[in-house]
Amino acid sequence: MHEIHLDTIDSTNVYAKLHAAEFPAGQITCITAEEQTAGRGRYQRHWVSPRGVNLLVTFYFQLPLQTLHLTSIAQVMAVSFASLLIKEELSPKIKWPNDVQLNGKKVSGVLCETSFHRSHADIFLGIGINVNMEKETLQNIDQPATSLKAETGRTWDRKSLLHKLQEQFSSDLNLFKNEGFTPFHSPFENLLAYKGEKISCFDGRKEWTGICHSLTNDGQLNLYLADHSIQVIAAGDVKNLRGSDPCQ
Numbered sequence: 556m557h558e559i560h561l562d563t564i565d566s567t568n569v570y571a572k573l574h575a576a577e578f579p580a581g582q583i584t585c586i587t588a589e590e591q592t593a594g595r596g597r598y599q600r601h602w603v604s605p606r607g608v609n610l611l612v613t614f615y616f617q618l619p620l621q622t623l624h625l626t627s628i629a630q631v632m633a634v635s636f637a638s639l640l641i642k643e644e645l646s647p648k649i650k651w652p653n654d655v656q657l658n659g660k661k662v663s664g665v666l667c668e669t670s671f672h673r674s675h676a677d678i679f680l681g682i683g684i685n686v687n688m689e690k691e692t693l694q695n696i697d698q699p700a701t702s703l704k705a706e707t708g709r710t711w712d713r714k715s716l717l718h719k720l721q722e723q724f725s726s727d728l729n730l731f732k733n734e735g736f737t738p739f740h741s742p743f744e745n746l747l748a749y750k751g752e753k754i755s756c757f758d759g760r761k762e763w764t765g766i767c768h769s770l771t772n773d774g775q776l777n778l779y780l781a782d783h784s785i786q787v788i789a790a791g792d793v794k795n796l797r798g799s800d801p802c803q
């Protein structure tokens with residue numbers, strides 16, 4: 556793997572997009588930073604990226620346009636990180652499409668940006684992992700968030716964690732290139748947060764409400780609606796409505 560470590564940068568995804576032409580085409584480039592001054596989340600949100608405590612990573616690679624289930628690569632990264640946590644004896648869940656949670660709180664998020672060319676797509680797959688972030692700092696995040704340290708009470712070696720993530724993701728990417736999302740379907744569905752519970756999901760046009768049911772073969776969300784139909788959601792933002800009236 557081609558590695559670039561930066562000290563301070565606006566965003567590792569932005570850096571990767573600016574420099575992609577300089578990276579070797581046939582392998583993964585892994586860009587990391589000590590801190591981000593303008594860390595980016597999904598839907599133009601800010602990603603809190605204080606210095607020296609977390610993992611701020613962008614994986615750059617190319618995929619052929621005909622890659623099966625190409626648009627589900629971000630979900631694969633969530634499965635890779637969740638698998639790593641399971642090996643560390645933690646019990647993660649994945650909030651569709653790609654947030655990893657511990658004890659119902661977000662520990663990592665994935666931002667995938669893609670640019671399509673004539674025969675391949677450039678993939679900029681960013682993951683932010685709260686590793687050693689302290690509880691006080693986590694409270695400043697605008698949604699329930701946690702870190703590996705907050706959950707386990709110990710300080711984690713970020714270098715070793717990054718190495719494990721690189722290994723896991725390289726191997727998962729090879730599998731994905733050959734078989735698409737299929738091998739990741741069950742691992743993801745088994746960890747799916749809010750399964751069987753009432754959720755709402757904004758898909759960019761409409762707010763859907765229903766029961767979080769399952770995943771399609773290619774990693775989209777099956778939402779079970781009140782009229783007993785299934786609505787397939789390709790992209791969106793899920794909110795749990797636990798505790799609200801299931802008849803509404």
Ligand code: BTN
Nearest residue numbers: 566595596597612664665681683
């Ligand atoms: C989200 O959950 O909204 C996605 C967060 C993704 C954050 C990572 S940190 C490394 C990379 N660089 C960015 O600016 N964002 C991603």
